[in-house]
Amino acid sequence: MTTQNLENMQVVYQHPESLLDINTHYCPGCTHGVAHRLVAEVIDEMGLRDNSIGVASVGCSVFTYNYFDFDFVQAPHGRAPAMATGIKRVHPDKVVLTYQGDGDMISIGTGEIIHAAARGENITVIFINNSNYGMTGGQMAPTTLPGQKTTSSPKGRDVEQVGFPIRSCELLATLDGAGYIARRSLHDPKNIRLAKKAIRTAFETQVRGLGFSMVELLSTCPTNWHLSPTKAIKWLEDNMIPYYPLGDYKVHPALKDLKF
């Protein structure tokens, strides 16, 4: 091992303030962790920490509230957008975010997310699409890819029986209330940097009162995909990105000027 002396060195990257310095319960290599870090970095950069209220959902991220250093509540499965609505309406001057998985947001929580978006509810949704129900052990989700094997689609997702995966960005972007809708991926440094920009844009959307904002983040689930973290990254890139095209699906005109 190389040892180093740090004088005459400047810190160029470090653990974000809004992220508590504790060990997460996430599996090794799970990109939920990357998403957490990016959100924390944006909250830090925008100086929102003391002004934010988070809504955790039910999924592997159920304990999000243990990691972010600001007020947090924990919602019933799928209902985070409804809880966030209740909070935001009471505290319109605060920043309210939900952090939801794909099963949570676009399976059981479909009604709540669609109506939050339709109302133009001024909240930010961080949406982790890992193509399965991670926490319960890897069952099929509405996002599970055609043919993808899960514990509840043992022969692979049969589109004849259960239909094709739902593309959430495309769906929500049809609603007038949506101010910013974007899909990014967490599989490599370039895309992670783009993901952070999108998250920043989403919070800017809320701060400027431009309506509902949601960033879908393609994320890995090494454990239930039964792949090593590095292989999982590759699987995401090869299989998810073709089905879930990255990009902006709705950008409020008033955001066009944003630069960072």
Add this chain to the structure above:
Amino acid sequence: MTTQNLENMQVVYQHPESLLDINTHYCPGCTHGVAHRLVAEVIDEMGLRDNSIGVASVGCSVFTYNYFDFDFVQAPHGRAPAMATGIKRVHPDKVVLTYQGDGDMISIGTGEIIHAAARGENITVIFINNSNYGMTGGQMAPTTLPGQKTTSSPKGRDVEQVGFPIRSCELLATLDGAGYIARRSLHDPKNIRLAKKAIRTAFETQVRGLGFSMVELLSTCPTNWHLSPTKAIKWLEDNMIPYYPLGDYKVHPALKDLKF
């Protein structure tokens, strides 16, 4: 009054067979009745009556099952597509339809309709959009037009507070499972004839196993709009059609050949 003798006359239009010959509970001039007649006519023409199972929803059409002459069940508010799914999966060879209002289908029932469509559930949904909650006395629905006064939007729908109306066809058409999605209106003879063609196409979609089919019918609610039936027709034409463009939003390729 002119009296007539009917010998040497042929019947060119009459009460459809599948529609029981009894008085409905609908208010005078409510076009729910027109929708009923069209569905019955199509069922008759396609000879599906003995092979059909209907699912009534909760709304003014809750008693649909009293008017159609085939097996019927009555679903909890918004859950008709889920019940229809249960029935269709058990009886894949039968024709299963739901008849739902806008509050039922796209407010409380959002999750069920989206997932039925996403699964490509092989059922037909007759969707009555009358821009309010008729049965409960005219509250705001997700379909209520901007500025439209209702008993729960007394100053008119404020899009700043509750967002813009949801366009169901545009939303559902984004889903791969949808075989046929169309919007029609019941406000005049021409459009009623077009509506019937769409309903026919929807049932053809199901019979051919081409997936989920839904026909949205713009419909009047004279009672809660506080207009006479004839004025209500005009209001629909002047206000709803501009916001809810008529047309086909999704047509399965295999339907292109349909002629009638």
Add this chain to the structure above:
Amino acid sequence: MQNETLFAGFGGQGVLFAGKVLAHAALELGMEVTWFPSYGPEMRGGTANCTVIFSDEEIGSPQVLNPTSVIAMNQPSLDKYEDQVQKDGYLIVDSSMTNREVTRKDIHAICLPATEIAESIGQKRLANIVLLGALIRISNYFGQAELENALKKSLEGKKEDLIASNITALQRGFDYGS
């Protein structure tokens, strides 16, 4: 002392409003009152009724099997409720809407062509108030002044312009009741 009045007729005949006027009258006299309507969507187009009870003590049941008075605005209501009126009670019938006399002899009954009377003063929809006037006159539940006052209260705000015609209708009922 407790009085129960049942108003019954078609939806749209102003059954519920007439009840409110009576309720207001009792309220103004500091009595306990309940106004209990049939309600809900299924009432649409169908029949409507309401029960108004006033008393000088806490009121129990808001509906009774045998009311002290009944105002019947159509045939079905007459047929359904005639037998239910308490002995020595009052039955006021709109004869314009019914096709038979009251048969019971043990109650005070008035049959008056309320709808025609109302039409004669230019407003068919005031039959309810005509009938109420007649009831008040024979029952002496309240004085005419109190009823007029109650009418004003019930029409306060949006419907002020209707007060005059309503008072006329009330008057006609009164005249008839005497």
Add this chain to the structure above:
Amino acid sequence: MQNETLFAGFGGQGVLFAGKVLAHAALELGMEVTWFPSYGPEMRGGTANCTVIFSDEEIGSPQVLNPTSVIAMNQPSLDKYEDQVQKDGYLIVDSSMTNREVTRKDIHAICLPATEIAESIGQKRLANIVLLGALIRISNYFGQAELENALKKSLEGKKEDLIASNITALQRGFDYGS
């Protein structure tokens, strides 16, 4: 007669599987058996344990405070469960994963470097079976043949190829136990 064995260690050490093997052995002898695991997502990465009870009568509680035997595959398990072993019971410890001796004198204890032994036969993950072998040998719950048979049952189907190595591991445990 009822015996309770608690298997405890890190997730991934094969704690649950070892328990199943023991359960199969009892089943084959027509006994009543319960295999009771810790379960659920929170187990991920953390510690795992399971309790196997066999008896000749209907089994009551599937978990006990003081098991007749404990197999401890890591330090936390040793620290947590040593005191809980029944008097005169058995405590089998993987000394490769722990850093201290067993202190209690009123129980039969064996500390063996199960992980090293397993590595020596080329499969680190067989430490669980090595330990099971040792337990069976000193406890005489069952004979070696019955255990091998149970191993075969537990590995039937997909994992057949692993039978040989498992049996070797069992043998090593046995040798050590004697």
Add this chain to the structure above:
Amino acid sequence: MPLTGTIVVDENLCKACELCILNCPVQVIALDKSHITPRGFHPAALYKEGCTGCGTCAVVCPEAAITVYREKRPEKESKA
């Protein structure tokens, strides 16, 4: 010359919504004020000659209360 036809309104079903009246291209329907249906409505009815049997009224009737009749024509003519 237009086909001549006629309509029969089922008075048990008609609710006097007037949609048929609104839509009849030759305006031959009116509410029959002369009597009241069991449900308390003045039902729609033809009030003068000229019905072509075009069926429009039946198409718009929410109560499916209208039966439309049209004069039979000899085969070949009807082709014309």
Add this chain to the structure above:
Amino acid sequence: MPLTGTIVVDENLCKACELCILNCPVQVIALDKSHITPRGFHPAALYKEGCTGCGTCAVVCPEAAITVYREKRPEKESKA
């Protein structure tokens, strides 16, 4: 000549997922098999010279376990 830098991995956080290793452009990170973290992992660490302090490893680290340092440069040069 590239900036020179270094990284410090918080061993309480590192879970040995190797994503930093995968993504380090100059491939100077490896798991340190020589010891085990409290959570039972061989943590990532620099195993040779050459770190440019580019920060890529920190960007991909799911545990935010990496702090990246870079050599300070006199102002004007850094502009270059």
Add this chain to the structure above:
Amino acid sequence: MSRELWKGNEAIAEAAVRAGLQAYFGYPITPQTEALEYLSARLPELGRVFLQAESELGAINMVYGAACAGARTMTTTSSPGTSLMMEGLSYIAGTEVPMVLVDVVRGGPGLGNIAPAQGDYNQMVHGGGHGDYHPIVLAPASIQETIDTVYEMFDIADKYRTIGVVMVDGSIGQMMEPVTLPPMKEVRKIWPDWSASAAQGKRERNVLTSIYLDPKEEEITNLRLMKTWQQIEKNEVRYKEYFMDDAKFAVVGFGSAGRVALSAVRAARAEGIPVGLFRPISLNPFPRQKILEYTSKLSGFFVVEMNSGMMLDDVILASQSRIPVEYYGRMGGVMPFPDEILREIRLLHTNGWKTEGHPRDRWLAKLETIVKEEM
């Protein structure tokens, strides 16, 4: 103070407004809808939060959010709607945040009808949601009493950080009575220190959750909830008595069944029958102690409800089966007439008490013939 005629549902809404309601979320359902409609006009004009949710599921979770946010919050609904709120209610109970729920009960089960009923008793009183929790359930019988209950319920809910349910039936929601409205309270300006209202650097962050993966931690929460419940049982028992001082036996009925019974009891008294009326207002906590005390001076309890005999079991339980209990009820939205109850009172007075079998079975046998006759 001036008395005005108010419709029950609107009075409920105005009482909540005056109690400092800051955020209302609801969904239309008969016979409750007028409360929502009233607030859709009233709250915005006061600059407070009104939002019609997409469903009762949405509504209860918006309320959950608003409650966590520290606001005085409420929803109103009716039977099918309450069923959809059960998961949310269980979460709210587990998170220990205060809220008020008004259930204007209708006939059930299923879609049923919109007539007055009391069939939600078990769902509300014995906990329709999963897990161990106990909502406070108060059942007023007049519009004035309802107003006062709603008004006070916000304070009670805050005091114990619990769910306060006001359960009335459709008749109370729909009828009009003269009421005196309570004074308008100031709305809360400072958010509770436990609320998720953004730390603002002024305090430690707050986390509000109902998950305790370690059973022992969950048990500590359950224990805390139960201790709070014991306090509630001690402090919040409410009931009203009529003619009880010299009563030889008593009718027990809550809400509208109770007030219908009052008419019957008065009539019975007029006939010289020594019967009284005990009307529980707090269904949860139930006036156990009081009922038990009465067993020493009464010959029996006659329970009257608008359901299949739900409170009946709680009366028997509280009475420790020391004296006989008889039951009469109507179901499915049928509201009994005083005459029916008077008839039963007379029978008890003349024939005395039966004890063989269960009162519910005796009643069902009787009801069958009654229903036939009424056809």
Add this chain to the structure above:
Amino acid sequence: MSRELWKGNEAIAEAAVRAGLQAYFGYPITPQTEALEYLSARLPELGRVFLQAESELGAINMVYGAACAGARTMTTTSSPGTSLMMEGLSYIAGTEVPMVLVDVVRGGPGLGNIAPAQGDYNQMVHGGGHGDYHPIVLAPASIQETIDTVYEMFDIADKYRTIGVVMVDGSIGQMMEPVTLPPMKEVRKIWPDWSASAAQGKRERNVLTSIYLDPKEEEITNLRLMKTWQQIEKNEVRYKEYFMDDAKFAVVGFGSAGRVALSAVRAARAEGIPVGLFRPISLNPFPRQKILEYTSKLSGFFVVEMNSGMMLDDVILASQSRIPVEYYGRMGGVMPFPDEILREIRLLHTNGWKTEGHPRDRWLAKLETIVKEEM
């Protein structure tokens, strides 16, 4: 017949398959998920219907549809999921169609945890949905008993056209025991004459609904439901007794609490303490009669549950308070050890029965110290 080791959740699923399950709809939730996963492979290979719903709301209404369609249908879930099914269950009860629900109970309220618990007792037994209805609730204690119960439940549900709930806790879902599986039944080929299966010109059309706008019609439905329930109370009571013939007092516990108690009772017997175990299997209908009979030969009941004392009230009610009742329970997913129950049995044996106050209060006082000690 051969005995095999089966995991509870998978055994439940296979038992349903063999009972002729035709259509399963469910949603993943720990500790029940293995049942859904098992069926996702098993049913399609048999050409039967498996569908993972978008939510428990979707699942119960798909089941509702399948039940109306005439199929043998089932869903499985756990506590928070059951709460979401309450509206659907109330509709199903009101429509009088048969279905089977398996609730693998976890710690609550709210999100709680996934450990074994019995906190859904009230929700299931006393009706968590709105309106008057009574589901059958059976609570087996071993995997074999669970299999047999599920297998039979389909017939029972069909017989009465009602909801059959099998309530177990997470431990039964997750553990393995040797079981003998029942024989495979033929799946139904002819649809019931009442079902919505398309008339096919062979019969009058069927309409299945739970709405009866006229209260009198609804009441007739309620009455029919109650009469059916009386039949169920007569025919479907189930329980198991251990050491009861010569017992001087009895532990009463269901499901896992019951089997934990069994270990304690055996130990107590070994010490010469004359205690027995009464284990109700049918929680609804509750073995009222049997409990009452025992009051004449026992000195008291000692109720043990994994909740805050829910069945406790039913035991007191059934016993008509004729003999003392004591309670011990753990909450929030904590499973008691036999030792704890044995300790309490010894105390009762030596110190006798307390009667002042409520057993629940006595227990809570005790539990507080126990929890502290265990910290």
